[in-house]
Each structure stands twice: as C-alpha cells, then as structure tokens.
Amino acid sequence: MTKAFRCFVATLFAALLLISPAPVFAQNPAQQQQSVPSFMAAPQASQAAQHNFPPLLLQQLSAIKAAALNDDYAYRQLAHLTENIGPRPTGSPQARAAAEYVATELRKLGLDVVLQQVTVPHWVRGAEAAALIEYAGMVPGTTQKIVLSALGSSTATPADGLTTEVVTVDTFEELQALGRDKVAGKIVLFNEIFDKQKAAAGLAFAAYGEAVRYRAAGPKAAADLGAVAALVRSVGSADYRLPHTGFSFPAAIPAAAVTAEDADLIAHLSAQGKVRMHLTLTPQKLPDETSYNVIADLKGSEHAEQVVVVSGHLDSWDLGTGAIDDGAGVVMAMETVEVLQRLHLRPARTLRVIAWMDEETGGSGAKTYTAEFSHDFPHHIAAIESDAGAAHPLGFDIKATPAAIDVLRPIQSVLQSIGATVLQSTTYPPGADISAMSDAGVPAFGVMQDGRTYFNYHHTAADTLDKVVPSELRENAAAMAVLAYALTNMKDPLPR
Numbered sequence: 474m475t476k477a478f479r480c481f482v483a484t485l486f487a488a489l490l491l492i493s494p495a496p497v498f499a500q501n502p503a504q505q506q507q508s509v510p511s512f513m514a515a516p517q518a519s520q521a522a523q524h525n526f527p528p529l530l531l532q533q534l535s536a537i538k539a540a541a542l543n544d545d546y547a548y549r550q551l552a553h554l555t556e557n558i559g560p561r562p563t564g565s566p567q568a569r570a571a572a573e574y575v576a577t578e579l580r581k582l583g584l585d586v587v588l589q590q591v592t593v594p595h596w597v598r599g600a601e602a603a604a605l606i607e608y609a610g611m612v613p614g615t616t617q618k619i620v621l622s623a624l625g626s627s628t629a630t631p632a633d634g635l636t637t638e639v640v641t642v643d644t645f646e647e648l649q650a651l652g653r654d655k656v657a658g659k660i661v662l663f664n665e666i667f668d669k670q671k672a673a674a675g676l677a678f679a680a681y682g683e684a685v686r687y688r689a690a691g692p693k694a695a696a697d698l699g700a701v702a703a704l705v706r707s708v709g710s711a712d713y714r715l716p717h718t719g720f721s722f723p724a725a726i727p728a729a730a731v732t733a734e735d736a737d738l739i740a741h742l743s744a745q746g747k748v749r750m751h752l753t754l755t756p757q758k759l760p761d762e763t764s765y766n767v768i769a770d771l772k773g774s775e776h777a778e779q780v781v782v783v784s785g786h787l788d789s790w791d792l793g794t795g796a797i798d799d800g801a802g803v804v805m806a807m808e809t810v811e812v813l814q815r816l817h818l819r820p821a822r823t824l825r826v827i828a829w830m831d832e833e834t835g836g837s838g839a840k841t842y843t844a845e846f847s848h849d850f851p852h853h854i855a856a857i858e859s860d861a862g863a864a865h866p867l868g869f870d871i872k873a874t875p876a877a878i879d880v881l882r883p884i885q886s887v888l889q890s891i892g893a894t895v896l897q898s899t900t901y902p903p904g905a906d907i908s909a910m911s912d913a914g915v916p917a918f919g920v921m922q923d924g925r926t927y928f929n930y931h932h933t934a935a936d937t938l939d940k941v942v943p944s945e946l947r948e949n950a951a952a953m954a955v956l957a958y959a960l961t962n963m964k965d966p967l968p969r
C-alpha cells in the first residue's frame with residue numbers, strides 16, 4: 474500500500490467507536506428508551522434503509538455471511554498466490570502469472586473474465602549491503618553492519634559501492650537548515666520514528682501517514698541538495714531488525730530503508746562525531762513490461778449495466794510473499810463471487826471482481842482502468858477495495874454521502890455477530906486503486922481491519938501466509954461479500 478494518508482482520520486474515529494458501544498438495533502424501542510442512556514441509543518433504520526432492505530434481502534445477507542464464515546476458499550487461494558506463485562512485484566513474471574491464475578479461477582466460477590493489458594514499470598532489486606567504516610570509538614578492523622533494503626525507484630551505486638559521510642536529520646526542516654554545503658556529496662538519513670504507541674492504540678494508519686512522508690519524498694529532497702544517497706528509517710512497528718521497503722518518488726540517487734535499530738545506531742554515533750558508511754545498492758530499472766488487471770463480471774439479472782466493484786491488488790513487494798499486502802484483498806473479492814455462486818444467488822446489478830496490478834509502484838493498473846472505463850463511472854454504483862491486511866474486520870471506511878451511509882445501516886445488524894459494524898465516513902478515497910472512481914463520485918469503501926500489527930510486517934520479508942489467521946480472513950470475506958451483495962441488490966442504487 475502506498476496511500477500515505479489513508480485512514481489518518483478514519484482510524485482516529487474508528488478508535489473512538491471502538492471504545493464506544495457498537496451500534497445495536499433495539500428489539501423494543503420503548504424498552505430501550507427506559508434502560509439505555511441516550512448516548513448509547515442506536516439510530517433506527519431510516520425509511521430509505523427499510524425500503525432498500527426487504528426481509529428476503531436481509532435473509533440472503535445472513536446466509537452469505539454464514540457461508541463465508543464456513544469456507545476456506547479464500548485461504549486456499551491465498552496459499553496458492555503466496556506459496557506457489559510467491560512474491561509478485563510489478564513487472565515480474567510472477568505478477569503476470571498471478572493475473573493469469575486469478576483469471577482462470579474466476580472463469581471456473583462462471584464469470585466473464587477480461588485480462589486488461591497494463592504497461593507497468595519493472596524495477597528489480599540487486600545487491601544491498603552497508604557498513605559503518607568510521608565512527609567515534611571504533612575498534613580498528615570492526616565491521617558495523619547496517620541492515621537495509623533498497624526502496625522502489627532507487628538507482629544503483631557503483632558495483633563496488635560508495636563511501637561517504639552520513640548526515641542524520643529528523644525532519645525536512647532540519648535538512649533544509651543544513652543546506653547544500655553540509656549535504657552535498659553525503660548520505661542523508663531521515664530518522665523519523667514510527668509511533669509504535671499510536672499503532673498499538675489502534676491508530677496504526679495515522680502513525681504510518683506521519684512517517685511514510687520521508688520514505689516517499691525524502692530521497693528527492695536529499696538529492697535536490699546534492700546528496701549522493703538517501704536512507705530512511707523503516708516505516709514499521711516491530712523490532713526484529715527488519716527493513717521495510719516501499720515506493721519512493723524517483724530521485725535519481727540510491728535510496729534504501731534501514732532498520733529502526735540501525736537508524737538508532739547511526740543517530741547515536743552521529744551525535745558523537747563523524748560517521749562514514751560504505752553503501753552498495755545495485756537495483757536495475759528494466760524496460761516497461763506488459764501485465765494485466767483481472768476484470769471479471771458476474772452479470773446482473775436486472776440492471777446488468779450497473780456495476781459494483783470488489784477488489785484488491787495482485788502485485789506485492791518482492792521481499793515477502795504479499796499475503797497481507799495484498800493477496801488477502803484479492804482473495805476476499807474472489808470469495809465474494811464464490812459464495813454467491815455456491816448459494817445460487819444472482820446479483821441484480823453486475824458484480825465486478827478486479828484484481829489490480831501495480832498498486833505499489835505508481836498505480837498504472839488503476840490508471841489504465843480509469844482510461845478505459847471512466848465514461849462508465851456514472852454506472853459504477855459503488856467500489857470496494859481491501860488493502861489493509863487480513864486481521865479482524867471492524868467495518869468499513871466510506872467515502873460517500875451521509876445519506877448513502879444511512880441507507881446501508883441494515884448491514885450493521887447482519888455483521889454485528891462478527892463485530893464489523895463500523896460505517897466510518899472518510900474525507901478521502903479509502904483505497905488507492907479506487908481513488909479515481911471515488912474522485913468521480915462513485916461511493917467508495919475500504920474494508921477496515923484491526924491494524925495494530927499490520928505495520929509489523931508491511932513491505933517486509935515477513936509478509937507471509939502465516940500472518941493471516943484463517944478465521945479472520947473468513948470474517949473479512951464475509952464482511953466484503955455482505956456489503957457487495959447489499960450494494961448489488963438494494964432496491965435503489967446508493968445515492969451519491
């Protein structure tokens with residue numbers, strides 16, 4: 474996920490909701506008036522909500538939830554994507570194979586599948602190594618290893634590396650204050666600390682948004698002052714000396730994420746005197762490749778021209794196998810149609826599964842989809858993307874009108890047994906790949922997961938299948954499927 478500020482506000486409100494009682498529907502309003510304080514009273518379903526959710530639809534939604542909670546289809550698909558296919562970096566043969574695999578699986582479910590051609594960048598990791606070779610108190614002959622991993626779009630050092638002084642800054646302002654004289658010819662380390670307490674308290678995306686600015690824009694800021702390379706403190710919440718890679722705006726210099734532990738080491742030694750580093754990074758920018766978005770339709774029985782999108786992104790970073798980011802989102806969308814087919818439930822509007830390509834390095838998949846389909850966005854009734862892991866779902870981040878959110882309140886009662894009742898209004902698109910649709914007015918939904926451990930593994934070698942708890946993945950699939958079928962089968966399209 475590259476969306477820097479996603480969930481900043483949403484997570485704040487989500488946390489507030491978490492410490493408040495979940496909305497519940499009173500069995501007996503009169504009784505509720507007597508026994509429940511007013512601040513706990515749940516909103517009654519509005520007339521529009523009741524009109525859109527007749528009893529049969531509510532029964533179908535409960536059946537969908539139950540079916541998804543008793544099925545391991547999503548997990549089996551995730552195991553194939555992560556273990557049999559493996560890491561799926563944009564432009565790689567594995568990413569393309571993953572698109573072909575998902576297309577085949579969705580055809581097996583009876584969907585009309587198109588592989589939409591996308592021209593994608595192709596950056597490949599090379600050697601990466603670093604060591605401190607001069608610092609205060611160094612015992613002659615010491616090699617003080619620095620653990621790091623190149624950022625996407627990093628250029629290469631000479632094959633045998635470069636050696637120069639490291640300048641540590643905490644902020645962009647500090648960098649500017651140093652000026653070109655003190656930066657040119659050196660390696661700049663941005664030492665912005667990921668706020669682990671915030672993450673542990675349920676505000677992980679807020680913490681991410683604060684720190685990831687330096688990963689995204691730090692290398693360019695350093696290059697503009699003549700730095701020969703840039704390092705950023707890893708944007709992550711675990712302490713296992715793991716580097717967290719990620720996208721960085723092209724800066725035409727070598728750029729890497731160092732582990733939090735090594736950022737501390739460099740900062741501590743820099744406070745005592747000059748620190749010099751030997752740095753070797755040899756990634757390559759290869760020619761652009763052809764890859765694919767997978768677009769698969771389960772045609773609507775009544776309003777085939779109206780489309781509801783369920784989606785996740787297929788590409789991953791190369792260090793892990795992309796289980797939580799974002800194989801999980803793709804298989805939730807696959808499970809949505811698998812459950813409907815198994816229950817012989819035909820959507821009234823067309824349900825469109827999209828497995829996006831290249832969310833991580835520039836969004837070329839979403840841009841290609843927008844170029845081909847933006848004329849049809851008025852018929853896109855809603856779009857859902859899950860791209861925040863596979864931990865227990867809390868509900869949804871929603872960029873839509875208050876009236877649209879109000880109409881959806883009946884799904885809270887369906888999802889209450891798994892706790893996914895939060896319908897959180899956001900001011901920004903709740904998914905990178907659906908942001909153009911959202912900006913065009915399409916109601917947009919992100920599955921809101923418990924993000925407290927997400928950034929322990931995000932963009933690291935530890936983003937692997939074992940991090941996905943099967944029962945939590947099933948809850949997520951249930952939440953996505955219930956919302957998607959509600960959107961395809963409500964009487965009226967969601968207001969916008």
Ligand SMILES: [Zn+2]
Nearest residue numbers: 474798799860
């Ligand atoms: Zn992602």
